[in-house]
Amino acid sequence: MKRDVAPRKRLGRQDWTAAALVALGEGGLRAVAIEPLAVRLGATKGSAYHHFPNRDALVVATLERWAAEHTEAVISAVRDEPDPLRRLRLLITKVITEDEDASIELAVLAAGDDPLVAPVLRRVTERRVDYIAEIVGELGFSPAKARRRALVAYSTYLGHAQLVRMSPGVLPETLAAQRVYLDEMVEVLSTGLDG
Amino acid sequence: MKRDVAPRKRLGRQDWTAAALVALGEGGLRAVAIEPLAVRLGATKGSAYHHFPNRDALVVATLERWAAEHTEAVISAVRDEPDPLRRLRLLITKVITEDEDASIELAVLAAGDDPLVAPVLRRVTERRVDYIAEIVGELGFSPAKARRRALVAYSTYLGHAQLVRMSPGVLPETLAAQRVYLDEMVEVLSTGLDG
DNA sequence: CGGTTTCCATACGCCACCGTATGGTTCTGA
DNA sequence: TCAGAACCATACGGTGGCGTATGGAAACCG
Numbered sequence: 001m002k003r004d005v006a007p008r009k010r011l012g013r014q015d016w017t018a019a020a021l022v023a024l025g026e027g028g029l030r031a032v033a034i035e036p037l038a039v040r041l042g043a044t045k046g047s048a049y050h051h052f053p054n055r056d057a058l059v060v061a062t063l064e065r066w067a068a069e070h071t072e073a074v075i076s077a078v079r080d081e082p083d084p085l086r087r088l089r090l091l092i093t094k095v096i097t098e099d100e101d102a103s104i105e106l107a108v109l110a111a112g113d114d115p116l117v118a119p120v121l122r123r124v125t126e127r128r129v130d131y132i133a134e135i136v137g138e139l140g141f142s143p144a145k146a147r148r149r150a151l152v153a154y155s156t157y158l159g160h161a162q163l164v165r166m167s168p169g170v171l172p173e174t175l176a177a178q179r180v181y182l183d184e185m186v187e188v189l190s191t192g193l194d195g
Numbered sequence: 196m197k198r199d200v201a202p203r204k205r206l207g208r209q210d211w212t213a214a215a216l217v218a219l220g221e222g223g224l225r226a227v228a229i230e231p232l233a234v235r236l237g238a239t240k241g242s243a244y245h246h247f248p249n250r251d252a253l254v255v256a257t258l259e260r261w262a263a264e265h266t267e268a269v270i271s272a273v274r275d276e277p278d279p280l281r282r283l284r285l286l287i288t289k290v291i292t293e294d295e296d297a298s299i300e301l302a303v304l305a306a307g308d309d310p311l312v313a314p315v316l317r318r319v320t321e322r323r324v325d326y327i328a329e330i331v332g333e334l335g336f337s338p339a340k341a342r343r344r345a346l347v348a349y350s351t352y353l354g355h356a357q358l359v360r361m362s363p364g365v366l367p368e369t370l371a372a373q374r375v376y377l378d379e380m381v382e383v384l385s386t387g388l389d390g
Numbered sequence: 391c392g393g394t395t396t397c398c399a400t401a402c403g404c405c406a407c408c409g410t411a412t413g414g415t416t417c418t419g420a
Numbered sequence: 421t422c423a424g425a426a427c428c429a430t431a432c433g434g435t436g437g438c439g440t441a442t443g444g445a446a447a448c449c450g
Contacts, residue, residue: 010397034439043399044398045399047399049398050397054439055438109357110308112357118361118362122365125361126362148367148376148380149379151358154354155353155354155357155358155380156350159350159354159355159356159357162304162307163350166304166317166320167316171346181343181346184347185343185346185347188344188347192383192386205427230406239429240409242427242428244409245426245427249409
């Protein structure tokens, strides 16, 4: 008579990190907690503490998975474009427009000073800035200048993400206005990079 | 014979919000908790719950105080400069360089999706963007374009703050390099605004 | 098919913080 | 000067999460 409400599958590490990613996107880092996740998964803490020694390990594994899955994804999505300037503009546009898993990224950024998040985030940041600088370098600028421009561009991206999160109201409302805005942003950021 | 170790002053709302601001800068929003603050102040919770109905009220009062003290401060610090373009550049430079109370600002930004923080932060953001747009408008641009440029500039500021917080390592190390970097950033952001 | 490993449920103690109740102390002004 | 208000200490109960112990079920394997 003990019917299983949900088909009681057995759980693995991946199930936990997957659920943790969802929770992370919805409620930030503090929502990545063992007991609520257990409820969400229809399991108990016993499962979690089998796969992970403690909560920190779960958080780290989750962040590591996020970094692996999303950092390279964006980069390899524009690698086909041969022209550096167009590639840069494509990258910026893509990354600004894309709001697919933005919530997770925003949550990670928001928790940037957490000792568990900091190292992962630092790695991802360096990787991204390096990549942008590489593109700018292809345009014929010195490594130093290329890096400076990359930093400005990446800062703008970060700030835009922050704005989207904290007060979308200040941003242009209509889709048309958004297009104009983003075009202008790309233009400003790529000033002087072409002829 | 009962010598007071610390001169046991009586506490007011201001003492609590002041301590809360310090805690906010040091440990983020979650550090703004009644019991730790009571310890820090050499008092007990009884005091806090006399001045504030609950923890949320303390947080709100603290944020309100921050908004009042720091939003207008920066703006009025550059109001004297008559030339709009120079005023804009002064503003950006000032705000990027200044790391006085940056920790509090960063903590507020990091907690931007907290329901207590969101409305305050939204107000502050609108106010700042409006002010930047106003300056750009003085340069002869249409309100729409001025606002777009203001948004780009403010996004860059936000992102830069984020970078400072999460991985200062990616930013230029030496003071000289920092100067060059900031100059270039100001130049990029004010591209096309002058002749 | 019996043993071993993997997986998970139950139950427990712990800690940090919230909020309340209650009574004591200090201040203030008629 | 003393009554009431303002202020604060102590003690308590509640909540939500962490981590551990222990035993039992499920899967795997010889």
